[in-house]
Amino acid sequence: MSIPRNAFQQMKMIIRDQSRVLASEEDLVSYGYDASFGFYLPDLVVQVNSAEETAGILKLANRFKIPVTPRGQASSLSGGPLPVKGGIVLDVSQWNKKLIVDSEDLVAVVSPGVVTAQIDKAAAKYGLMYPPDPGSSQMSTIAGNLAENSGGPRCLKYGVTKDYVIGLEVVTPQGEIMRTGGRTVKNVSGYDLTKLIVGSEGTLGVITEATLRLVPRPPSSRTLMIIFDHFIDSGKMVTKILTSGILPAKIEMMDGASIRAVEAYKPLGLPTDAEAILLVALDGHPAAVKDESEKIAEIAKNTGAKEIKVAKTDQEAGELWQARKLVSPAIVRTKPTKISEDATVPRSKIPEFCARLQEIKMKYRIDLVVFGHAGDGNLHPNIICDKRDKKEMERVEKAIEAIFHAALDLGGTLSGEHGIGTMKSAFMPWEFSPEALDMMKRIKTAWDPNNILNPSKIFPVPGQRLVLSE
Amino acid sequence: MSIPRNAFQQMKMIIRDQSRVLASEEDLVSYGYDASFGFYLPDLVVQVNSAEETAGILKLANRFKIPVTPRGQASSLSGGPLPVKGGIVLDVSQWNKKLIVDSEDLVAVVSPGVVTAQIDKAAAKYGLMYPPDPGSSQMSTIAGNLAENSGGPRCLKYGVTKDYVIGLEVVTPQGEIMRTGGRTVKNVSGYDLTKLIVGSEGTLGVITEATLRLVPRPPSSRTLMIIFDHFIDSGKMVTKILTSGILPAKIEMMDGASIRAVEAYKPLGLPTDAEAILLVALDGHPAAVKDESEKIAEIAKNTGAKEIKVAKTDQEAGELWQARKLVSPAIVRTKPTKISEDATVPRSKIPEFCARLQEIKMKYRIDLVVFGHAGDGNLHPNIICDKRDKKEMERVEKAIEAIFHAALDLGGTLSGEHGIGTMKSAFMPWEFSPEALDMMKRIKTAWDPNNILNPSKIFPVPGQRLVLSE
Numbered sequence: 001m002s003i004p005r006n007a008f009q010q011m012k013m014i015i016r017d018q019s020r021v022l023a024s025e026e027d028l029v030s031y032g033y034d035a036s037f038g039f040y041l042p043d044l045v046v047q048v049n050s051a052e053e054t055a056g057i058l059k060l061a062n063r064f065k066i067p068v069t070p071r072g073q074a075s076s077l078s079g080g081p082l083p084v085k086g087g088i089v090l091d092v093s094q095w096n097k098k099l100i101v102d103s104e105d106l107v108a109v110v111s112p113g114v115v116t117a118q119i120d121k122a123a124a125k126y127g128l129m130y131p132p133d134p135g136s137s138q139m140s141t142i143a144g145n146l147a148e149n150s151g152g153p154r155c156l157k158y159g160v161t162k163d164y165v166i167g168l169e170v171v172t173p174q175g176e177i178m179r180t181g182g183r184t185v186k187n188v189s190g191y192d193l194t195k196l197i198v199g200s201e202g203t204l205g206v207i208t209e210a211t212l213r214l215v216p217r218p219p220s221s222r223t224l225m226i227i228f229d230h231f232i233d234s235g236k237m238v239t240k241i242l243t244s245g246i247l248p249a250k251i252e253m254m255d256g257a258s259i260r261a262v263e264a265y266k267p268l269g270l271p272t273d274a275e276a277i278l279l280v281a282l283d284g285h286p287a288a289v290k291d292e293s294e295k296i297a298e299i300a301k302n303t304g305a306k307e308i309k310v311a312k313t314d315q316e317a318g319e320l321w322q323a324r325k326l327v328s329p330a331i332v333r334t335k336p337t338k339i340s341e342d343a344t345v346p347r348s349k350i351p352e353f354c355a356r357l358q359e360i361k362m363k364y365r366i367d368l369v370v371f372g373h374a375g376d377g378n379l380h381p382n383i384i385c386d387k388r389d390k391k392e393m394e395r396v397e398k399a400i401e402a403i404f405h406a407a408l409d410l411g412g413t414l415s416g417e418h419g420i421g422t423m424k425s426a427f428m429p430w431e432f433s434p435e436a437l438d439m440m441k442r443i444k445t446a447w448d449p450n451n452i453l454n455p456s457k458i459f460p461v462p463g464q465r466l467v468l469s470e
Numbered sequence: 471m472s473i474p475r476n477a478f479q480q481m482k483m484i485i486r487d488q489s490r491v492l493a494s495e496e497d498l499v500s501y502g503y504d505a506s507f508g509f510y511l512p513d514l515v516v517q518v519n520s521a522e523e524t525a526g527i528l529k530l531a532n533r534f535k536i537p538v539t540p541r542g543q544a545s546s547l548s549g550g551p552l553p554v555k556g557g558i559v560l561d562v563s564q565w566n567k568k569l570i571v572d573s574e575d576l577v578a579v580v581s582p583g584v585v586t587a588q589i590d591k592a593a594a595k596y597g598l599m600y601p602p603d604p605g606s607s608q609m610s611t612i613a614g615n616l617a618e619n620s621g622g623p624r625c626l627k628y629g630v631t632k633d634y635v636i637g638l639e640v641v642t643p644q645g646e647i648m649r650t651g652g653r654t655v656k657n658v659s660g661y662d663l664t665k666l667i668v669g670s671e672g673t674l675g676v677i678t679e680a681t682l683r684l685v686p687r688p689p690s691s692r693t694l695m696i697i698f699d700h701f702i703d704s705g706k707m708v709t710k711i712l713t714s715g716i717l718p719a720k721i722e723m724m725d726g727a728s729i730r731a732v733e734a735y736k737p738l739g740l741p742t743d744a745e746a747i748l749l750v751a752l753d754g755h756p757a758a759v760k761d762e763s764e765k766i767a768e769i770a771k772n773t774g775a776k777e778i779k780v781a782k783t784d785q786e787a788g789e790l791w792q793a794r795k796l797v798s799p800a801i802v803r804t805k806p807t808k809i810s811e812d813a814t815v816p817r818s819k820i821p822e823f824c825a826r827l828q829e830i831k832m833k834y835r836i837d838l839v840v841f842g843h844a845g846d847g848n849l850h851p852n853i854i855c856d857k858r859d860k861k862e863m864e865r866v867e868k869a870i871e872a873i874f875h876a877a878l879d880l881g882g883t884l885s886g887e888h889g890i891g892t893m894k895s896a897f898m899p900w901e902f903s904p905e906a907l908d909m910m911k912r913i914k915t916a917w918d919p920n921n922i923l924n925p926s927k928i929f930p931v932p933g934q935r936l937v938l939s940e
Binding site for chain 2 (some may be wrong): 035150159176185188219239244245246284287291346349373411418424431441443
């Protein structure tokens with residue numbers, strides 16, 4: 001579609017500063033992508049910086065039936081910020097002025113464009129912590145992060161992102177500004193619109209301000225690397241840790257393929273014949289951390305670990321974590337396209353899920369590496385491929401279907417932290433009954449009767465399937 | 471209303487066991503109350519024990535336009551299970567067979583009628599814990615607890631009840647059975663219907679099964695009682711603890727009136743000239759607990775504490791907690807009616823809120839005692855009165871209005887953990903804008919077009935006000 005001239009004129013009354021309205025071809029192209037798959041050209045980009053501007057644009061969009069897609073830094077791995085139906089992209093990434101930490105109320109109040117990692121950094125000055133730490137936290141905006149409810153390693157101990165959002169200012173799909181929740185941790189007044197909007201992938205409202213819960217910063221931490229010859233032992237180890245009374249901040253896993261990819265990319269001295277590495281971070285009181293770290297080493301010995309490395313200093317801990325951080329850059333060396341999945345299974349099903357992933361890898365002849373947040377069952381099977389190779393992409397499509405099938409079969413979910421977006425909407429009927437999907441759609445229709453806000457996300461159209469090969 | 475004969479006949483096809491269908495006057499009367507205020511006679515009570523029965527009754531109720539009110543043990547303090555419009559009460563309290571702890575997945579799966587405290591007890595056998603601990607946990611059903619999202623002291627460290635619910639089986643208002651969420655802690659597939667239904671006070675669905683997240687049980691705990699001459703010092707103490715890197719499991723507060731009421735009820739040696747007591751529970755690794763307890767004692771000394779008692783044994787801890795547990799029985803000695811509020815303010819506003827409460831007490835000449843969960847700003851101002859005294863109840867109505875006004879004025883909320891129900895619905899427009907209330911109502915209308923499920927709760931009717939004096 002294109003923006004009617006009339007709408008464009010009215011837009012000038014809403015956004016006085018025309019430098020924040022982008023309509024040139026080269027600008028529009030840069031807003032056609034995210035970190036997932038596919039390209040869709042918007043008709044117009046508006047870099048909003050107030051709730052009033054956002055509301056004005058949504059009202060305008062409803063009058064002229066123009067689709068609106070909110071966007072932060074577009075690090076989404078599921079297509080959340082892709083302007084699938086064209087129309088207006090609402091860029092909040094420049095709207096980052098407010099970042100207030102209130103150390104007495106233990107909250108942070110932030111603008112939508114604030115970079116996620118900055119919040120924890122600001123909290124640290126007051127001895128506080130903002131626990132959620134998605135992989136993209138150094139560049140992703142908090143609004144995008146909340147829209148996708150994306151988590152990270154620390155969710156294991158501290159809970160998911162949603163657990164830290166206690167209040168929002170939101171512009172509704174029809175352009176009304178509303179506040180949800182508040183500034184108190186406990187709040188049961190009315191329906192919980194806050195937690196409905198967090199994770200709704202920008203389809204139920206545009207987040208224009210968030211009030212986030214902070215917690216006391218743990219005074220010390222320690223990292224262990226545990227190396228296994230047999231993958232299944234690493235899965236058993238996770239269960240043994242969590243039923244021993246110890247709740248680590250993080251338990252991350254790398255499979256043999258990840259280990260070898262990293263070591264080939266940058267030699268760190270990782271054992272290339274190992275089949276699994278667990279990285280465990282403990283945090284809390286120094287005496288507790290010391291004691292728990294000894295206990296975990298003991299458990300590791302009794303669970304067939306090949307080697308246990310305990311970081312003595314923060315620097316050593318950083319070196320151990322380097323292995324995990326290099327997985328993503330290492331695995332894209334051989335081929336240009338990376339499809340990052342986040343199908344999640346109940347913790348006890350991790351070994352079985354991994355066995356199924358190996359079968360899928362063989363059957364469809366794909367480059368598959370597996371790593372991720374083993375402590376909460378949220379693995380990241382990554383497929384390395386070349387989107388120009390039609391034959392390969394057809395196999396990748398089938399492999400992804402098989403991965404989702406396996407995860408759901410084991411009592412898991414399509415997405416642990418990346419969202420559904422465009423990449424997984426075709427599979428929603430696999431996870432949800434028609435009744436559950438219908439109740440979700442009723443909310444969308446009741447809130448956004450013109451289907452203006454981020455259309456073509458989450459909900460499948462009849463007969464839809466994943467297509468990567470065209 | 472009364473149940474049409476036709477509907478009654480069809481009911482017999484749904485509930486084969488007629489002993490679970492109660493229609494006698496004496497049975498109906500026992501279902502007219504909850505722990506709040508008001509009495510409403512239902513027309514029929516059905517003690518359901520399967521999702522299919524529940525679905526059948528809701529379908530029937532939609533056909534005949536009969537209101538349905540779900541009910542657990544009716545310990546609600548806000549009117550949630552009151553059958554305001556008559557019709558059918560759906561009693562789930564006898565439906566308590568399933569209580570499965572899966573120690574590998576760290577979840578419990580429970581029937582709706584399971585008593586909340588039983589879940590933590592079952593988890594303890596595996597070294598695990600179900601943290602939410604509302605005051606009524608020894609008798610309230612988990613379904614009622616989830617419907618109200620009611621918390622308790624441990625929310626301070628562990629988060630609110632909602633944070634522990636990862637999956638539900640629900641019967642929709644129109645009688646469809648659906649599953650929401652699942653068995654994984656991380657799950658961002660589609661809209662979060664789980665967290666929308668938890669806290670929706672039985673107006674959006676009947677919870678027929680819940681999957682709850684468990685955590686490792688902390689290996690040790692310790693309790694401190696800190697006594698203050700000046701109320702404001704106890705508020706400062708809370709802030710100092712929480713910004714010192716220590717996150718206690720609980721920080722409970724009693725004001726001077728509570729202290730004196732308890733001591734008059736049962737002499738425990740509490741200082742009747744003190745103006746505040748803080749009870750602090752620490753849990754975690756033994757070394758951490760010991761060290762943190764010493765730190766808190768140190769902070770208390772520097773914050774004007776009159777006396778600090780540290781429990782040496784579990785038994786001593788139990789004795790210290792007795793003071794807090796006796797507040798409720800102690801304060802109802804003088805008059806028969808207790809109105810328990812839970813207006814909640816941001817933590818930093820506790821001292822100011824308490825000052826306002828004292829003004830309200832004077833102005834309206836009411837018996838007011840204040841105690842509760844100081845650590846998260848969730849106080850419980852309790853008004854002791856006699857509902858047969860019309861004049862007094864008029865003053866109580868005005869005092870409650872003033873309490874809500876003060877809480878909202880300080881950036882707080884009408885309800886921290888009791889819910890809105892019938893008791894606070896008149897005040898919803900004070901907390902929420904018309905836009906926010908409209909978005910809540912749109913969900914209710916989209917899900918329950920015939921307004922069958924728990925009508926007359928949460929949403930105010932135009933011109934509604936709180937009436938206790940008739």
